[in-house]
Amino acid sequence: MRNEPLLTVAPLTSVSSLAELYAIALFQAETASTRYQQLVASADPSFVPVRRVFEILTQIDRERARTIILGSLASLNKRPDSADLRWTPTDIVPADELSDVVNSSLSTAYDAWALAVRHRERAFVFWTYVASLATDRGVCAVAEDFARAALQDGSLLRRERRLAWRSLSESGRDGGTPVSEPDSAALLESLLLKDIKLWSQQLTPQQCDVLSKLMPSPLPPASEPQEDIADAGTLDQIRRRVLQRAEQLSELYLEEADRAADEFSLELAQKLAAQSIARLARLRDVASAASVRPS
Incomplete structure (x- = not known):
């Protein structure tokens, strides 16, 4: 079954107003509830357990839509309006x-539950992107609220997924192929930081200042000898490695959250994922705006 990548859901541009933010949120919630409801209507009657999951998901997103409308009324004294959308x-x-x-x-x-978990993970990634790119504090705060809500929803859906897996296992179905050992986050963070240091040699002071605030591994002050950039590949190769490793780490932290066996591990992985996704958004901004010096 297809799984669309989680980290390709970045907004086309920053969200400029609360009106636009609520319009986006309502569009997504209504789209989700409509698509889930269509599956309830079209699913083979023999797949009763699957139909039941989508019935529940339909109700969850309808309630989410109502909550978004109430939030917009409280903040803006109006319902979300599709006229405020600047892009799909x-x-x-x-x-x-x-x-x-x-x-x-x-x-x-x-x-079905596993897919629902993935949808809320995708929502978390999207709203984390929105918050990290926002220049308006109100937009940032509400986007962060939406991201937290997606995490909470994901936790509840994971519980349902575990129960469904337990039921499936007890019925005698094969548990599937083992999950391969994930890449080392510590190693990837180390390699990413090394490449960011190299990349920073070709960036403006303002861009380096952005990199110095990136969590969970900010660019340190330039107080130690730098590796010769010529020994690490071209500037374009370094930039591509930075973005690739930052994306790998975001995926890795999301996977760690998905596999977390206890609340502490889940919260830590979710925190690292949020920081890593925000870092990826900033790195992409710097990459698109960077003026490369002639070699």
């Missing part, structure tokens, strides 16, 4: 993923 909101519930589940005779309630 990012799709966090891809139709292809949903159709794969409903059209497969092998789909189970576990598959």
Whole structure:
């Protein structure tokens, strides 16, 4: 079954107002509830457990839409309006993923819950991007609230997914292939920081200042000898490695959150994921704006 990448849901540009923010949020919630409801109507009656999951998800997103409307009324004294949209909101519930589940005779309630978890992870990534790119404090604060809500929703959905997996295991189904050992986050962070140091040699002081504030591994002050940039590849190669490793780390922290066995591990992984996604957004900004000196 298809899984669309989580880190390709960045907004096309920064969100400039609360009116635009609420319009995006309502569009996404209504799109999700509509697509879930369509699956309830079209699913084979024999897949009762799968249908039931999508019925629940439909109600969850309808309630989310109502909450968004109330938030907009409280903040702006008006309902979210699609006229405030400057671009088509990012799709966090891809139709292809949903159709794969409903059209497969092998789909189970576990598959449906797992997909729902992924959708809320995608929402978390999207709203974290929005918050990190926002220049308006109000937009940033509400986007962070939406990101936290996505995390809380994800935790509840993971519980349902675990119960469905337990039920599936007890019924005698094969547990599937083992998950391969993940890359070392510590090693990737070290390699990323090394490349950021090299990259910073070709950036403006203002851009270096941005890099010095990136968590969880900010660029340190330039107080130690720097490696010769010529020994590490071209500037373009270094820039590509920076973005690739930053994206790998964001995916890795999201996967760690998904596998967390206790609340402490989950909260730590989610914090690192949020920081890493915000870092990736800033690095992409710097990469697109950087003026490269002639070699």
